[in-house]
Amino acid sequence: MLMDAELILVTEGLTKEFAGFAAVGGVDLRVRRGTIHALIGPNGAGKTTCFNLLTKFLQPTSGRIVFKGEDITDKEPADVARLGLVRSFQISAVFPHMTVLENVRIALQRLKRGSSLDFWRSKSVLDEYNERSLELIADVGLSDYVHWNAVELPYGRKRALEIATTLALEPEMLLLDEPTAGMGHEDIARIADLIRRVAANRTVLMVEHNLSVVADLSDTITVLTRGRVLAEGDYATVSNNADVREAYMGTGHA
Amino acid sequence: MDTTPSLAVTGSRQPSALRRNGDMIFFAIMIVGLIVAPFFTYPLFLMQAMCFALFACAFNLLIGYVGLLSFGHALYFGWASYVCAYAAKGWGLTPELAILLGTLTAAVLGLVAGSLAIRRQGIYFAMITLALAQMMYFVALRAKFTGGEDGIQAVPRGYLFGLIDLRNTTAMYIVVLVIFLAGFFLIYRIIHSPFGEVLKAIRENEPRAISLGYRTERYKLIAFVLSASLAGLAGSTKAITLQIASLTDVNWPMSGEVVLMTLVGGLGTIFGPVVGAFVILFMQFKLSVVGEWVLVIQGVIFVTCVLLFRRGIVGEIAALFKR
Numbered sequence: 256m257l258m259d260a261e262l263i264l265v266t267e268g269l270t271k272e273f274a275g276f277a278a279v280g281g282v283d284l285r286v287r288r289g290t291i292h293a294l295i296g297p298n299g300a301g302k303t304t305c306f307n308l309l310t311k312f313l314q315p316t317s318g319r320i321v322f323k324g325e326d327i328t329d330k331e332p333a334d335v336a337r338l339g340l341v342r343s344f345q346i347s348a349v350f351p352h353m354t355v356l357e358n359v360r361i362a363l364q365r366l367k368r369g370s371s372l373d374f375w376r377s378k379s380v381l382d383e384y385n386e387r388s389l390e391l392i393a394d395v396g397l398s399d400y401v402h403w404n405a406v407e408l409p410y411g412r413k414r415a416l417e418i419a420t421t422l423a424l425e426p427e428m429l430l431l432d433e434p435t436a437g438m439g440h441e442d443i444a445r446i447a448d449l450i451r452r453v454a455a456n457r458t459v460l461m462v463e464h465n466l467s468v469v470a471d472l473s474d475t476i477t478v479l480t481r482g483r484v485l486a487e488g489d490y491a492t493v494s495n496n497a498d499v500r501e502a503y504m505g506t507g508h509a
Numbered sequence: 510m511d512t513t514p515s516l517a518v519t520g521s522r523q524p525s526a527l528r529r530n531g532d533m534i535f536f537a538i539m540i541v542g543l544i545v546a547p548f549f550t551y552p553l554f555l556m557q558a559m560c561f562a563l564f565a566c567a568f569n570l571l572i573g574y575v576g577l578l579s580f581g582h583a584l585y586f587g588w589a590s591y592v593c594a595y596a597a598k599g600w601g602l603t604p605e606l607a608i609l610l611g612t613l614t615a616a617v618l619g620l621v622a623g624s625l626a627i628r629r630q631g632i633y634f635a636m637i638t639l640a641l642a643q644m645m646y647f648v649a650l651r652a653k654f655t656g657g658e659d660g661i662q663a664v665p666r667g668y669l670f671g672l673i674d675l676r677n678t679t680a681m682y683i684v685v686l687v688i689f690l691a692g693f694f695l696i697y698r699i700i701h702s703p704f705g706e707v708l709k710a711i712r713e714n715e716p717r718a719i720s721l722g723y724r725t726e727r728y729k730l731i732a733f734v735l736s737a738s739l740a741g742l743a744g745s746t747k748a749i750t751l752q753i754a755s756l757t758d759v760n761w762p763m764s765g766e767v768v769l770m771t772l773v774g775g776l777g778t779i780f781g782p783v784v785g786a787f788v789i790l791f792m793q794f795k796l797s798v799v800g801e802w803v804l805v806i807q808g809v810i811f812v813t814c815v816l817l818f819r820r821g822i823v824g825e826i827a828a829l830f831k832r
Contacts, residue, residue, distance in 0.1 A: 310720065336722035348720070350713035361710045364703060365722045372731055374704035381703055424721060 263288040263428055263458050264309070264340070269318035271304055271482075278304045280482040281318070286428075286475075291450070291459045293469045296479035297502070302462040303345060305479070306432050309460075310342045311335045323427070339427035345436065345462075349413050349420070351406035355397055358405050358416055359388040362423035388423070395419040395449060411442030415449065422453055429453065431461040435468055447472060470494075478502075531830070532697075535780055543686055552682050553751075558790045559689040560747040565770040565782030566696050567739035572768075573777030574700055575732050576712035577627075580635040581642025582740050582767050584622065585615035587759025588645060589741030594661040594754035595654050604667045604675060608688075608745040615741020616734055618645070623733030627726055642764060649759045660755030664748055681750060688746050692739050697779060699735060708732055769807065773814050775821025784822050 264286040271279040279301040286292045294302050307313040309320060311332040320328050322340050330338075350358050363384040392398055395415040400408060405416055414434060421429060434450060435443045447468050450459060454472075463469050469476060470490045478485045478499050486496040493499055546555050564586050571577045593611030596602040602610070626637040649655045656662070666675035675681045699705050710718045711725050718725050748754045757763060766789070774785025789807070796803045818825050 312716070312719075331724070332719050333722050333724045336720055341722075342720050344717065344720070348714060348717040350710050350717065352713055353709060357706070361706055361718075362721050364706065368703060370724055370727065372704050372727070374699045374702045374731070374735065376702050376704075377698070378701050378703055378706055381706065420721070 261287050263323060264460065265321045266309070267319045267321075269305070269308060269320065270316045271301075271308055271313060272316045277482050279308060279315075282479070282482070282484055284477065284484075286458060286460055288458055289456075290474040291454050291461070291472050293473040293476045294460065294462045294479060295464070295466070295469060295476060296485070299481075300479040301482040302479055303432060304482075306342060306430055306462060309335075310340065310430060336424070336426075339425075340430065341421050341424050341426035341428070342430035343417055343421055343432055343434065345432045348417050349405035349408075352404055354402050354404055355392060355400050355408070355416055356385065356388055356402065359391050359420050359423050360384050362420045363387060366424050391419045391423050392416075394422070396445070411438050411445065414438070414442075414446060418446075418449060418453070426457065428458040428460065431459060431463075433462050433464060435463065435465050443468065532779060539780065539783065540690065543689075547679075547682055552678050554790070554794060556682060556685040556750045557747065558787050559685050560743050560750060561767075561770065561790055562783040562786035563689050563692045563746070564740050564743035565767050565774070565786045566693060567736045567743060568767045569771045569776065569782040570696055570699065570739070571732060571736045572771065573781075574705065574712060575708045575729060577729065577733070578631075578635045578768075579626070579638040579733075579736070580764050580768070581622070581638035581640075581761075582737075583759050583761060583763035584638075584642035584645050585618055585737040585740040586744035586747075586763060586767075587649065587754075587756075588618055588744070589615040590744035590748040590754040590758045591649060591655050591661065593745035594664040594748040597667055597749060598661060598664050599654070601665075602667075603671050604669055604684075604749050607667075608742065608749060611745030611748065612738055612741045615744065616738040619734040619737025619741075620730075623730050623737065627729045627733060639761065639764070642759075643761060646756070646759050646761070650756060655754070655756075658756065660753060661748075662753050664752040664754065666749055666752060675749070685746060685750055688742065692742055693783070696739065699732075700779070704728070704731070769811055771821075773810065773821055775824035775827075778821065778823040778827060781821050781823040788822070 262285050264284065266282055266284040269279055269282040269284070270277060282305065294305060296302055304313065308315050311327070311330055315328065319326060322335070322338060325338070327335055327338065350361065353361070360381055364381060367384065389398070389401065392401060395418055397412060397415055397419065400412065405413060408416060431450070435446050438446065443465065450461070450472060453459070473490065475487065476490060476493045477487045478493055480502045485502060486493050486499045543555070543559070564582070568579065568582050571579055589611035592614040593607045596607040596610045597604060622638060622641045625641065626634050629637060650657060666681060668674055669680070669684060673680050675684065707718065707723055707728050710723070711728060715725055744758060747758070770785035770789050771782045772785070773788055774783065775781025792806070793803055796806060814821065820828060
């Protein structure tokens with residue numbers, strides 16, 4: 256049994272029912288601090304619902320969520336983010352008509368100024384965050400696009416911007432929802448590399464369909480089907496599990 | 510910031526300093542224009558137009574910068590105008606106190622209506638604001654102090670701070686101009702504040718703003734109350750200037766008119782609502798000879814705008830300059 260201090264995120268019997276149908280039914284997740292943990296499974300397995308529950312965008316029907324030893328089951332989504340559990344979205348979550356710099360800066364603003372409602376101040380006070388924003392932007396390789404509107408960026412760059420924005424919050428734990436979805440080979444390699452780098456000093460939980468990315472990055476893999484945990488372990492364990500091969504990868508190849 | 514090497518690569522992009530300069534030039538033109546205009550046209554018309562321009566700017570703060578379409582802004586404009594008129598006439602308060610009281614009324618109404626409406630989005634938000642506004646319209650129709658169908662007429666302009674006689678047109682004009690500019694600059698400041706940056710983020714992608722840790726409902730509520738208060742400031746000033754508060758100010762066509770002004774001028778642009786208000790009022794003024802037909806002409810302009818010039822007058826001009 257793992258010691259509690261090693262676990263950053265724990266769920267007990269996490270359940271979400273929609274009109275009697277259990278999209279997520281009694282999931283016990285245990286994510287160890289400092290690891291990359293992947294959540295995989297066929298379409299409709301409840302992966303994204305799980306993410307929405309963990310970040311409180313959905314309220315669980317039953318079950319408990321504990322983050323850093325604190326029960327967050329009844330917290331607001333904004334408060335969960337403030338505790339250091341920050342998510343990305345399946346479709347790229349940028350602020351389209353704000354520049355790359357403004358996108359990253361709005362996250363720094365929340366970190367440094369909290370929920371300040373100072374509508375009487377000039378926004379030039381935000382300029383002090385420019386330097387740190389530019390560093391974060393350089394980290395994800397977007398230095399050439401600082402003054403572009405996010406909407407003008409190619410898809411892969413948008414995902415990179417989203418990650419830079421998320422990292423600006425210095426979260427202890429990142430939830431990435433299909434970080435490489437819809438990307439070409441080059442972009443996938445770049446993002447995978449980026450995830451590896453940002454995971455060096457934090458915990459990452461990701462939903463991912465690209466199995467080579469999952470195999471490459473993850474310390475632990477949890478396989479979901481029909482809202483339940485089917486198997487858990489490292490890639491070798493999971494990919495040799497007969498149930499997984501049948502339910503997810505299809506028998507005969509793995 | 511302008512010395513950052515990365516700017517060299519993206520030199521073709523427009524840094525915000527350029528846009529600020531553009532704004533300053535427009536400010537200067539607007540202020541000079543409003544100072545010399547009374548020598549060429551009716552001051553009363555201009556004062557009325559400034560009140561409506563401020564009303565449209567307040568409305569635009571919500572629709573243009575938070576993405577919330579309120580379809581009940583007449584509530585704040587009209588009720589502020591009633592309270593201000595009553596305070597000036599019934600209680601004999603000085604105009605600045607009457608205007609302050611009207612504005613506060615709008616703020617309180619905005620707080621109540623806003624708390625209910627911001628829980629919903631899109632059409633539901635619009636319908637809640639409309640329903641609340643119509644409820645308060647019927648209260649205004651039935652209540653004693655509003656004078657029902659007659660409204661409150663012959664509101665005294667009074668003496669500003671008990672000293673300056675506002676029956677003097679020049680004095681009144683200066684007061685309205687100062688109020689309009691103060692309101693306008695406040696809105697400009699709100700939009701370009703750290704708070705305004707968060708509003709923009711909420712408009713662009715609210716779930717993402719929440720996931721960054723922003724309690725977005727608080728921001729939306731404060732923006733709603735600010736918008737309602739400024740609409741109230743406009744309504745109160747109108748009541749003193751035109752010396753009347755009536756059902757027209759509080760009924761739903763007024764809520765529609767402010768949408769029209771904002772759209773025609775340019776939604777989400779700083780100067781758009783001002784231009785839109787002046788254009789619409791000028792048209793109503795010039796076309797008063799054709800009577801009810803003015804509504805048909807307005808309708809045609811509205812449809813044309815939405816179909817051909819979606820960015821509105823100012824929006825289209827700004828787009829031309831960017832090219």
